[in-house]
Amino acid sequence: MTQNRDSIKANNNKLYSSRRTFIKTAALTGVAALVTGVPLASYVIAPSLNKGTGKWIDFGPVEDLNPGSMEMLSYEFMVKDGWLVLPQRGFVWAKTEAGGNLRIFSSTCTHLACNVIWREEEEVFVCPCHSGRFNGDGRNIAGPPTRPLTVLQHKVEEGNLMVFLTV
Ligand code: FES
Structure with missing residues (x-):
């Protein structure tokens, strides 16, 4: 019984750990996408919006x-x-x-x-x-x-x- 509880606790810790890792990874990916994506998007899109006037x-x-x-x-x-x-x-x-x-x-x-x-x-x-x-x-x-x-x-x-x- 105790062994079973320990096993469940260990599984929960693993689950927590992998969830935490997932959230961290997702957050870091989001930040990375924002940091590189915004300048990249403006570099790609800006010229098509940039029309001279005179x-x-x-x-x-x-x-x-x-x-x-x-x-x-x-x-x-x-x-x-x-x-x-x-x-x-x-x-x-x-x-x-x-x-x-x-x-x-x-x-x-x-x-x-x-x-x-x-x-x-x-x-x-x-x-x-x-x-x-x-x-x-x-x-x-x-x-x-x-x-x-x-x-x-x-x-x-x-x-x-x-x-x-x-x-
Ligand atoms: S374009 Fe029609 S009269 Fe000049």
């Missing part, structure tokens, strides 16, 4: 622009989108007005985002997709667009024209 693009010497003209200025730069790095290409329209005033128009039509083209002879921007039209000030004058072309922020730095583009 970028200053250098279009070269501002003095190269012809006064009184509307000029197409093209650009190409690399954009990081999540884990991908892709080229972004496009163009803007630079209008140099009398007195040196400069306005930069986005080439993106405000209807469904096709690129507008400047027609010098008519002095209008024409959108090839649905025949939207904008005057030389970027104002929508015909077709489906209901908003004017976006005027882009610009500055001149060390003689170079810099334009802020959203990416």
Whole structure:
């Protein structure tokens, strides 16, 4: 009988010991997962959430622009989108007005985002997709667009024209 009790007690101690070991192991594993998992997860996930909002693009010497003209200025730069790095290409329209005033128009039509083209002879921007039209000030004058072309922020730095583009 005493031997039986001792045997049961020994079994209970073993059970306790293994339960305690299990809990300790589980707790340590949880802490280890937290310590390594959070930085690892943020390293993996953060780039996919990290999208830029804008970028200053250098279009070269501002003095190269012809006064009184509307000029197409093209650009190409690399954009990081999540884990991908892709080229972004496009163009803007630079209008140099009398007195040196400069306005930069986005080439993106405000209807469904096709690129507008400047027609010098008519002095209008024409959108090839649905025949939207904008005057030389970027104002929508015909077709489906209901908003004017976006005027882009610009500055001149060390003689170079810099334009802020959203990416
Ligand atoms: S996208 Fe320009 S008129 Fe429709």
